[in-house]
Amino acid sequence: MIRHAITLACVAALGLATATGASARPIEEDEIEKGEESIKPDMGYIYLTAPNRFAGSFIRVADEEDIAKYQEARAAAFAAAVEEYEKDYARWQRRMESQTATDNPPEEPVKPTEEGFTYASIEQFFATSFGPTFVYSKDGGTYAYLEELKPGTYIWYGPVFYGVKQGYLGQCYCMGTIKFEVKPGVVTNLGNSLFAMPRWEEDRGAPVPQIKENSGLNGFVVELPQQSGELVYDMPATLASQPFVIPEFFAVGKINNFYRQMIARIAPIDGVIAYDRDQVIDLKAQSAEGE
Template identity: 30%
Template sequence: MRRSAALLSLLAALALPAAVHAEDAKAPDELIEIDGKQPVAIKPDRAYLLFRTTDKWFSPVFLRIPTEAEVAAFYAAKQQAFDKALPALRKAHAAAVAKRQAAAAKGQASGDDMPGEPSLATFDYHHDAVQNLNAANLGKALVKDKEKRLMLVEAPPGNYVLYGAGNQAAMMTCLCLGTVGFEAKAGQITDLGTIPVAIAWQPSDDPVLKGETGLGASVNGHWALPAVGLVPPDSRAPVPAALAGKPVVPASFRAVGKFVAPPVFTINRLAPVAGLLAYDRGRVIDGRTGEAVPDNY
């Protein structure tokens, strides 16, 4: 498991607030990669994500939508932290007001921005009990060759969003402009199919990424922009020998609308997926119904 260095942003109805940092020590590992060196044992209380990727550098980043209990615990912890910090916050606010008033009395500007009254809504709080934004470590693959990886990842059961692309412990790109979600059930291996990745400014021979690549170097920011696609699982594809007889089920994907970007180097969208995900002048379209998917702001 590699934790993402990005803050977990609010995704309205999708991702409820459980903000975490890569340096948090209390949060347990949520993704555990299973390599081909050990037998695969399916635990009845854990979910498993199976996917293939065409790039050894950029890993998919998965967001698990927090449970109602986790959300309640977050707000309770935030309230407790705010109550503890409130005296100091009020003291700092009063000092800032006094400084502003003293400067005004002398006909001077204080030079500092005036802070607002301390409030729970604006309180900067980082939760360290839940780590639900994770990138898979592609170095620990069930099967791998020079470039491609077949990953099997143990994870908590729940609803997930294909949130972006990471490199090592950093979240490089979020798929903030449109992506997909899926449910991973306990005791099952959820097959996500193939998640191809290429560099967006360079042309790609991958038909899935053809329309998302060859865009020129101007799309790059501090880091090269990756293009990410999805090829849903094919029931005719052979099952790896290590998974023979195991409960492998194809993922049931849903289109996910736009959401607010966390602090990342670049933002992008998941490439269109026939019959599942499409776009119309920036709007995210559910490919099954043809209807626009609500944004998550």
């Protein structure tokens, strides 16, 4: 029940009610052990590890079905805004009819228009967060997370997540990041790549030493990576019999800072992403052009 309450709070904070199209569902190790959860053939899974409690957001790249769902949700939200306007306008009319010459006339409500209607961007609509709670397992000082979500291509938006008492907080990799494919029926094993793969020591920018999340009794501290390290893709015994794949990563250019957090970028990754000042260099595309 606590998990569902937090999820609903996150959705309400986005102002999307029941809308968000990429909500991930965390799975914990004891649920796998007890047979309460399993790897489903039609769902995607992201497994990742970190040296400490971690959190962040992914954005699923919208397909045709997603675009239709987004347009439907936006149309419903616009219809609700028009309905609310009509109620406000009726109240305004009644007040105008009751005004005396000495009263200040109330401001007339503005009718919403399709062009001027403000709604979440499609990227925000298909964004989903994980952590710092609902850890899959804690083993030898390593924290692991397993998230069930819709298969597709996912962009690593960065260590931005929802704090129950604070709203969204963290750091957005809006100036350069990576994406990867999540296939159905298999565990996409990121291992510790989000920490260890980028060369943080060469491109620090303005890193946040830690992010303090204040929910619960003592809250949580989310430490951000400071240097690269050895890549580890070990799978826990509870998932060892499940099919898994280590994804191929691709560069992603600048993206919208829709959570309005500190802007940063992922550090350079050999063979994937580099930078020329503030310009993202797609090393795979560059290599393909040179062949």
